[in-house]
Amino acid sequence: MYVTDSIRIFYTIYFISVCLFFTWFIRKIRKSDVSQIETDEKKSGIDKRELRFFLILISIIILAHIITISNMVPWQRWRLWSKPIVVKTYNIEVSDYNFKFPEEPITFEKNQFVEFVLNSTDVTYGFGVFRKDGTLVFQIQVLPGYKNRFVWNFSQSGYYDVRSTEYSGPKHSDMVVYDAIKVL
Amino acid sequence: MENNELTFETKWTIRYVLAALGFLFLTIIEGMMMRISHIKPDCLSTEHFYSVMTVHPILGIYGYAYMAIMGAFYFLMPYLLKTQVYNKKLIPLNFWMQSIGVIIVWCSGFFTKFNALYTLYWPLPVWFSRISNLGAVIFCLGAAITLVNILLFTYNIFATMIKRKPVNGAEKSKLYSFGDYLKSAFGLDRIFKKKKEIQEENKLYDTLPVFVVAVARGSIDTVVNAFVILTCGILILIFAIPSLLGFGTLNPHIIDALIYKNWFWWGLDMIADGNVLMYAAGTWYLLIPMLVNRKLFGEGVVRTVILADLLISLGVWSHHLLADQPQPLAMHLISGQFITSGEIVTVGLTIFASLMTIYLARPVKFTPALKFILVSMFGFMLGAVAGITQANYGLNVVLHNTQWVIGIHGHTMLLLGLSPLLFAIVYALIPLLLNREMKSHMLVNLHLIFWVAGVLIMVIAMGSAGLNGMLRRTIYHGIEFKTEMNIAMIGGISIVIGFLCLLINLIRTLTLKTIINIVFPLRRTMN
Numbered sequence: 001m002y003v004t005d006s007i008r009i010f011y012t013i014y015f016i017s018v019c020l021f022f023t024w025f026i027r028k029i030r031k032s033d034v035s036q037i038e039t040d041e042k043k044s045g046i047d048k049r050e051l052r053f054f055l056i057l058i059s060i061i062i063l064a065h066i067i068t069i070s071n072m073v074p075w076q077r078w079r080l081w082s083k084p085i086v087v088k089t090y091n092i093e094v095s096d097y098n099f100k101f102p103e104e105p106i107t108f109e110k111n112q113f114v115e116f117v118l119n120s121t122d123v124t125y126g127f128g129v130f131r132k133d134g135t136l137v138f139q140i141q142v143l144p145g146y147k148n149r150f151v152w153n154f155s156q157s158g159y160y161d162v163r164s165t166e167y168s169g170p171k172h173s174d175m176v177v178y179d180a181i182k183v184l
Numbered sequence: 185m186e187n188n189e190l191t192f193e194t195k196w197t198i199r200y201v202l203a204a205l206g207f208l209f210l211t212i213i214e215g216m217m218m219r220i221s222h223i224k225p226d227c228l229s230t231e232h233f234y235s236v237m238t239v240h241p242i243l244g245i246y247g248y249a250y251m252a253i254m255g256a257f258y259f260l261m262p263y264l265l266k267t268q269v270y271n272k273k274l275i276p277l278n279f280w281m282q283s284i285g286v287i288i289v290w291c292s293g294f295f296t297k298f299n300a301l302y303t304l305y306w307p308l309p310v311w312f313s314r315i316s317n318l319g320a321v322i323f324c325l326g327a328a329i330t331l332v333n334i335l336l337f338t339y340n341i342f343a344t345m346i347k348r349k350p351v352n353g354a355e356k357s358k359l360y361s362f363g364d365y366l367k368s369a370f371g372l373d374r375i376f377k378k379k380k381e382i383q384e385e386n387k388l389y390d391t392l393p394v395f396v397v398a399v400a401r402g403s404i405d406t407v408v409n410a411f412v413i414l415t416c417g418i419l420i421l422i423f424a425i426p427s428l429l430g431f432g433t434l435n436p437h438i439i440d441a442l443i444y445k446n447w448f449w450w451g452l453d454m455i456a457d458g459n460v461l462m463y464a465a466g467t468w469y470l471l472i473p474m475l476v477n478r479k480l481f482g483e484g485v486v487r488t489v490i491l492a493d494l495l496i497s498l499g500v501w502s503h504h505l506l507a508d509q510p511q512p513l514a515m516h517l518i519s520g521q522f523i524t525s526g527e528i529v530t531v532g533l534t535i536f537a538s539l540m541t542i543y544l545a546r547p548v549k550f551t552p553a554l555k556f557i558l559v560s561m562f563g564f565m566l567g568a569v570a571g572i573t574q575a576n577y578g579l580n581v582v583l584h585n586t587q588w589v590i591g592i593h594g595h596t597m598l599l600l601g602l603s604p605l606l607f608a609i610v611y612a613l614i615p616l617l618l619n620r621e622m623k624s625h626m627l628v629n630l631h632l633i634f635w636v637a638g639v640l641i642m643v644i645a646m647g648s649a650g651l652n653g654m655l656r657r658t659i660y661h662g663i664e665f666k667t668e669m670n671i672a673m674i675g676g677i678s679i680v681i682g683f684l685c686l687l688i689n690l691i692r693t694l695t696l697k698t699i700i701n702i703v704f705p706l707r708r709t710m711n
Contacts, residue, residue, distance in 0.1 A: 002582075004651040011570065029542055029547065050482050057528065068577075139582075143508060167305075167308075168308065170234055
């Protein structure tokens, strides 16, 4: 299961919950509930229910940060929590709507840390690696005037396509290289 | 009510609303052109497609949304403060400058195919082998007129608040200086005043209606946005004009692309994560108590939430740079992820206070305005969480620049959050301005059903395509993602039907004769 599948499941549950909440809410506010009608709040300061909601929100946000910073998002392991030993570095030059790869295809073994160093000599591009089913493995921006470094560990062997993920002019959509990466 | 009985402000508010809907119509046409292109990629040339994509958000934000907001604020601010607009001459001037500025931007796309997109990532807008040089000049001039106009409008709104002119018979209120307002906007009067003084005298912003507080604090972001984007426009003109006149070209690489991107997004994000949220909150706080006839729930907290919104909005821009590896890690995490997530707290508390106000007022009457307000809260709840999902250092790796960003986040916020709120303002203001109800309740309901269903179908299809790897700003010539794009097209058609329901109902309510008289007045009145 990809991380995007987890996002899909999370968001679907959230979407259904919001729909159900509004269905309940609209039904509720149609009718008068005399036993629970309140007069205007007399006390100043924060209402207990509001405070409770605030604390729940804060707790959910902290939990979300913990989950997404932890190794549950696989690449956080080497992006945040360890200094991976890079087996191979690939310098890729991007200019005039073209990727110039050091070898075609770039070939390495799976479960190794490889580093891509991208350098644009004209405008901003993107560097996105895609599986053969079209799903995104990762992407970064390629800013001109900078060495744009990114370390990745491919856990599945096979061929991968590369696309520019940032608009760089009218021919941007043609910036796709099929089978640019081969993982053994 | 006859046309000649309408006040100067009322007429101009209606003109602003009509112009806003006109710009929305153009924005929808452009959106549909892009929808068709995603299904039949060869129906537009790539230059044409990307020029449409460039002007589409400008028309939507600076044409439709700003025109509606300006019209509403020019009516509501004096109405709530029991005063007059500080400089009435600016009302028509703002109208024309905004319209002309946005139309000039549109012309840059239509006539020169300027296609650097609204992001204007350096150095693309001045890379004239790819982008029209003349187009860059026209685009920036149009944008400059629009942004200067926004600064003038904000000045007029602040001046209306600060130098209040009481209407006939009203008591003159205490006047404060601009410095007092600025200090109070950032909550500094709470910090620097002694406790005793605070107890004796209310903080300045506590004396104003909540809506006015939201407008005032949101307008600080508006000013920052206009100023920053203006500086970027001037920079582009510095490179574009000499080149256009044949004086040679400057080297674009003398400008650091990363520093430019940080500066640009700091300013641009003041709209998406700044004034939109505060203006929306202010509008909920204004309309809901009016519609349900109950005091706003937790008003004290609400004022503090608006202050928090302002402070947070100043520090969140780095979430747009999460894919930029040269950006420092601390910026990614602190600004891009942690501070940004604070917006969920402020949006959450805002919606909580709004929903509680409605809940405590039950049973409520489902007026057109209230229905659209509920939809707008539904939209903000969906769009905000999608936004926070992508504003995450880990998850952004697989979400950045995909259709998820622009679909389930961007268009949900704009079409299911902001737009229904603007429609709610229209539905609430018409009885207030014209003393008459909307002509057809069935058309109101059809507007709501087609609009909401259409947006949901479209954004879910786009979001799903994004999770499957479809990029935004990319034309696919193969068969990939065609199913999602066909479904999104159905959503788009439904949105068009919803919009037409609003338009027909509005024309029937205002009557064609009144509209013609308002748009083409026979004689000027300054009552």
